[in-house]
Amino acid sequence: MSKPAARPSPPVSDEVRQTTCYMCACRCGINVHLDGGKVKYIEGNRDHPVNRGVLCAKGSAGVMQHLSPARLRAPLRRTGPRGSGQFEEISWDEAYAIAEGWLRPLRETAPERLAFFTGRDQSQSFTGLWAQAFGTPNYAAHGGFCSVNMAAAGIYTLGGAFWEFGQPDWERTKLLLLFGVAEDHDSNPIKIGLGQLKERGARVIGINPIRTGYNAIADDWFGITPGTDGLFIGALIHELLRAGKIDLDYLARYTNAPFLVNAEPGHEDEGLFLRDADGKALVRDRATGALCPFDTPGLRADLAADLRHEGVRHRSALSLLADAYLSDRYAPETVAPTCGIEAGRIRALAAELARVAFEEEIVVEQPWTDWKGERHDRMIGRPVSMHAMRGISAHSNGFQTCRALHILQILLGSVEVPGGFRFKPPYPKPVEAHPRPHGTARPGQPLDGPHLGYPLGPEDLLIDDEGKALRIDKAFTWEHPLSAHGLMHMVISNAHAGDPYRIDTLFLYMANMAWNSSMNTAETMAMLTDTDENGDYVIPHIIYSDAYASEMVAYADLILPDTTYLERHDCISLLDRPICEADAAADAIRWPVVEPDRDVKGFQTALVELGARLGLPGFVNDDGTAKYRDYADYIVNHERRPGIGPLAGWRGPDGEAQGRGAPNPDQLRRYIENGGFWIAHIPEEARFYKPWNAAYQDWAVKIGLFDAAQPFVFNLYAEPLRRFQRAAEGHGDIQPPEHLRARIRTAFTPIPEWYPPYEETAVDPDAFPLHALTQRPMHMYHSWGSQNAWLRQITNAHKLYLPAEVWEAEGFREGDWAYVTSAHGRIKVPVARMDALNGKTLWTWNAIGKRRGAWALDPDAPEATRGFLLNHLIGELLPPRGDGMRWANSDPVTGQAAWFDLRVKVEKAPPGPPTEPAFPPLSSPVGRGPAIVRFGEEFK
């Protein structure tokens, strides 16, 4: 390089192609710069609604993922024993023939013997459709081990939840509470939003045992003890109720707070709403004293009602809620020691919430009309917002904790108002408008409906007449009735145990179940390789699709190699997990900005082909020929309902229709021309009060989010939960098994009641006095980051962080190693001290520890010798109670994996690597990465 010109203007690239990132689940828009047909540089797309030009470390390192040495190159057939990593490359025709040979007989005789689970899939509306057409009830993605508590509590309470369902009103909020949020899926929007708040001087409060990342920049930090957030939130509600700092007008108009609940002890309908002949819930009109349907125009709903109707006592839902939360159980002084937070700080936070909500209200001068026809002059906002994620949801009391958080938001009147928490289309949508689960398999037939849904009562469970589970993961059974995302973490364990039945083929996509995505990793590997008395594998066939040589690859019999995210078609669909904003509906595509240089196919294209070979309905024409050429063809031409397809933009023959319209063969080109996404802004009058705003409801119908207006009120009191609780009390025909009655009575309270996490009550707290957690580094996405030459240099080894109290009590010193023991297992790990940490909590980064030989890394890479998983300490089952039952380590309501219930003890270990348990290295089907990377040389 000679001395550069004073104002150099080198050419940047030959061409920029705009697509959607897939370095995590955030789905930002990216500009991919190409030079000579090769990917040169990736930056954020400034026009994109998700990231508005910025891009995180993962996104910026996309080129190294695209060029990863761990990329699979061709379909693979296992040649060595399962778990060895020994394979031979085969052709796609051979691969399809093997898969077809296993799957066709299953479909014809017992479709449920296929279990198809799709991990961190972003195409669930498609993979779910395929599984439905095949006819197996055994389909879900990874929500059950991720954040179903957050999603389900949101749907049952508000008709939507956080992340892709909703967001804080970043522009207007004055106070943001973050509960249990480390790095989130909504990675860049949260960072952009926090930056906006900081710039405006708005306050951010972090409630988290660990003060990293977002919590590090929070103005105030509550280092709460894990699993106690429900108590903490309860104490805030206690304070607000005690002081009368709740939004009565909002509660009366927009929630079921005035609904009349049967309060007659022992009555058959105790705990259910008083309804009219049409089934509509009744409230008392304070003006007339009459009982009227809750949606009667001009009504003054009585929030304090306590009356006798036909001799039976009925009370308003709000008064029952007040009874529950005004109890001394939730007094700040009572919860303080359990939560590890001083009572005075809880009181001060409640006062701050009340002050900002009620004394700093904001007004948007925008008239609007509600669904009853009442015109409002302006939009009044309570500028308090909240966001939460896995920290509060990955507990066995997580569902009710998430519900309690939503109740706190509702009481403050801060949902769907300016400055508060706002939904993103197609949410909110009342729980009644969501599907119910379906699970009836019939030979040669598609399933009787969509797999996943939201039960409203015991009649919606997927159990047979004997109460036996229809699904392999036991979703929608009495063990976890509202398991809306399934229980991926139970599939291998249940299939191995033959409980509730044996399966033939396990078909997984993008889920590293032989490593970091399973609880109880070592035993999971043993289950995958276990043989029966004939020497046959207990799980006879395993098909896996992944783009990279992950740990799970070694445990499959047949590998369908996926592409990288720059080589594939995808749609980020309104039918699925869209990229909408609070002010707009939006969807997006991925498209092959470069063609693969290996014999690989996008997994969805492989499924299209497999579906056609198997003759699945919806995948073949009447004459039996393939209906779709590939996934791109499906994206454009599939119609879910007439005029509604995977993509909402540029529909109709001329491409001018939005939302509704006939398929447009030119649709993908239009997306590409527009930077890979489509966006439709919500009219001004429709932007807030979405569940009750007539203009929003009309707009939503117009663009096809739903087919008829569906206004609804928020559920302070959750009647569906009460229906399960009643059954546990002995009411109704569908009864839980005896051993679950007590637990359902406790966990299904229609008003959230905190109970201690299950592991805590199952183990001796003196033997295992500490909590142990993981957080995801901002520059890694689960297992994917370590194959990335740039990202792994930021973190390739990690330590277990110990709070000062534990560090000093055990006499640890820098460089020490420790044994960490739970009721389930023991690991040996390097440790370090951290003071910005709850005093009873240990933690480490997840996503770093790797199995030797995986990911094209050197077997002596620090990820393998010093990296580790906490998973070995976490059982998918709770410790045995001596009752012969297998109790899942999951939330009793939703089945969410209770990762964060973990209790441990820690003691000094002999220093030095390797971490334990250590496993023999895997053979690598792709070899190892090069010694030196000089990326960029080819462009000089």
Add this chain to the structure above:
Amino acid sequence: MTSLPTTTERKLGLVIDLDTCVGCHACVVACKGWNTVADDGAPLSDVDAYGPDPVGTFLNRVHSFEVTPDDGGAARVVHFPRSCLHCEDAPCVTVCPTGASFKRAEDGIVLVNEDDCMGCGLCAWACPYGARELDLAAGVMKKCTLCVDRIYNENLPDADRVPACVRTCPAGARHFGDLGDPESEVSRLVAARDGMALMPECGTKPVNRYLPPRPRDVTSDERLDDAAEGSDRPSGFLGWLDRMLEAL
């Protein structure tokens, strides 16, 4: 010995907000991605890229450390991005035996002319901030260029003529501008937020500034009054509720 300009027309540099930086490393990787493919100069190599001891060249790194206040308050974590500060009195330039390191008179950017760099490493030794990295594969010194090939680049839209780290920062914690102009946005930000020079005692007169974290964990004894005083209904709350509903 290489000499420094006595003054520069502008003092281009970065202002980094430590109150807002979440430590996500986006700037680290965007910098690497842009500069490894830069038109001139050797790639930023990664030696032992997939092995036990990977060592790559990065022009910007983020360090995270804990601070425990003396008053016994809660410990904090600070994320601290570190790159060349484009010092006015840059010791890395004056120590350079070949003239490869130089500071530009027009905008104050400190650069390395790789053709003249013999990889002796004296400049890295002289820099008190550890901001220079010798590329192990190419044997030449690498450092932040403030993306000199972006900020004037007529092939980029105006909005993109900022360093890659600034363009990508999700939290908006990085700002770029002329710190020699007291009216510039970055200078105003520094004035408003008490922006700091890093280790001024070294006498290098760094151009970049850091905005310190705002006060955290300010305790409050705020407490809500009881609304239900004097109510004769059970639990107090219901009496209050009744009164409020009557008044609505």
